[in-house]
Amino acid sequence: MNIDVGSLAKTMIDDVRAAAGDRWTALRAFAEPELRKLAQTLEDVRQLHADGDITADRAFELVQMQRNVALNVLCSIEGLGVLTARAALDAAARAAGAIVNRLVGFKLI
Amino acid sequence: MRKRAKAILIAAIASVLSCSSYFIAEYNQAVDTGATELQQKVDRFLTGLEQTAGTPDGEYEQHIAFYDEVRNDVGNLRGLASTQRGNDLTRRSLDLIGDNVDRLEAMHAKGISPKEIAIVRTLFDTQFRMLVQLENAKKRKESAS
Numbered sequence: 001m002n003i004d005v006g007s008l009a010k011t012m013i014d015d016v017r018a019a020a021g022d023r024w025t026a027l028r029a030f031a032e033p034e035l036r037k038l039a040q041t042l043e044d045v046r047q048l049h050a051d052g053d054i055t056a057d058r059a060f061e062l063v064q065m066q067r068n069v070a071l072n073v074l075c076s077i078e079g080l081g082v083l084t085a086r087a088a089l090d091a092a093a094r095a096a097g098a099i100v101n102r103l104v105g106f107k108l109i
Numbered sequence: 110m111r112k113r114a115k116a117i118l119i120a121a122i123a124s125v126l127s128c129s130s131y132f133i134a135e136y137n138q139a140v141d142t143g144a145t146e147l148q149q150k151v152d153r154f155l156t157g158l159e160q161t162a163g164t165p166d167g168e169y170e171q172h173i174a175f176y177d178e179v180r181n182d183v184g185n186l187r188g189l190a191s192t193q194r195g196n197d198l199t200r201r202s203l204d205l206i207g208d209n210v211d212r213l214e215a216m217h218a219k220g221i222s223p224k225e226i227a228i229v230r231t232l233f234d235t236q237f238r239m240l241v242q243l244e245n246a247k248k249r250k251e252s253a254s
Contacts (some may be wrong), residue, residue, distance in 0.1 A: 030242070034235065041231055058216070062228055065212050066207040069232045069239075069254050075205070076239040079198045082133050083250045 003046055009039035016077060027077055028085040032071045041066055135194035136247035143186045145242065148237035149209075151179065152230065158217075159226045169218045176214045183207040202240045209236065 012035045017024045020031075045066070049059040099105050154175055161167035183203055190199040213221075213229055221229075 034239070037231075037235060041228065044228055044231075048224055048228070051137050051220065051253060058225065061212060061216055062225070062232075065209050065229065066211050067234050068209050068212075069235050072205050072236045072239040075198045075202045076243045079133060079243045080246050082198075087250060 001029065003039070003043045005036075005039045005043050008042065008099045009036040012039065016074075020077070020081055025082050027080055030080060031073075032076050034076075038070055040065065040071075112205065114237070125238050127137070132195045132198065133247065134193040135188075136244060136250075137189065137193060137196075140186055140199060141191050141241065141244040141248070143182070143189065144237060144240045147179070147186065148233075148241070151233050151237070154179075155226055155233070157176065158221070159230075160225045162221055162223050162226060169214075172217065176253045179210050183210065190221075198243060199240070202243065206236050208239070209233065211217075 012034055016031055016035065017028075020027050024031075042063070045054075045059050045062045048054045049056065056060070128217045154172075158167055158172070167172075183206055187200055187207075190196045190203060209232065213233075216225065216229075
């Protein structure tokens with residue numbers, strides 16, 4: 001039985017999009033291709049097993065490695081999300097700083 | 110007086126907003142360069158192993174030193190990353206790479222084929238790319254602010 005790569009990738013993308021919330025717009029271009037690649041690699045492992053090139057144990061080991069890679073992808077998505085949010089906060093802080101500095105009459109922020 | 114109180118309140122809010130969970134470590138050139146070099150080292154190793162798998166030159170016993178070296182490299186990068194606050198994601202990424210190096214070693218010890226190495230290469234490539242992307246995003250963020 002084949003893995004439906006498109007469907008699996010869509011499920012992963014939908015879940016990450018839901019978790020990312022309004023940061024998704026900034027993360028989408030980075031996250032989508034990586035999540036699609038992850039789904040494809042799972043199918044590649046399944047194919048090797050189906051063709052008799054690897055044992056079930058070896059397929060399991062490769063999937064465990066793949067799991068680590070998926071966590072790496074999520075770490076990067078999380079980091080990029082934090083940096084995106086941080087950039088938005090910095091912009092807000094700069095705007096607030098301009099108001100504060102005007103109010104106090106000197107460069108406080 | 111009221112204006113001053115308002116200003117202090119806004120300043121306090123702004124300073125709280127700019128810390129907390131939104132804090133992420135500054136770009137570290139040494140981690141970025143080290144990760145890129147390690148990526149190249151692992152890739153060269155896998156290229157060689159792909160060609161020698163199944164021959165005496167590809168046997169695990171010939172490559173034990175490589176695994177020790179890579180584990181040491183990952184440990185050094187982790188040490189560098191640990192000196193910075195807010196670097197949990199980089200540390201976690203390095204731990205995941207280290208775990209996969211151990212898993213590759215275990216597979217290699219039992220025997221590994223070129224087809225398996227091709228999959229492993231894709232996995233390591235993604236892991237290192239993710240790490241380097243994260244470091245580069247820190248750099249871009251700094252140059253933008």
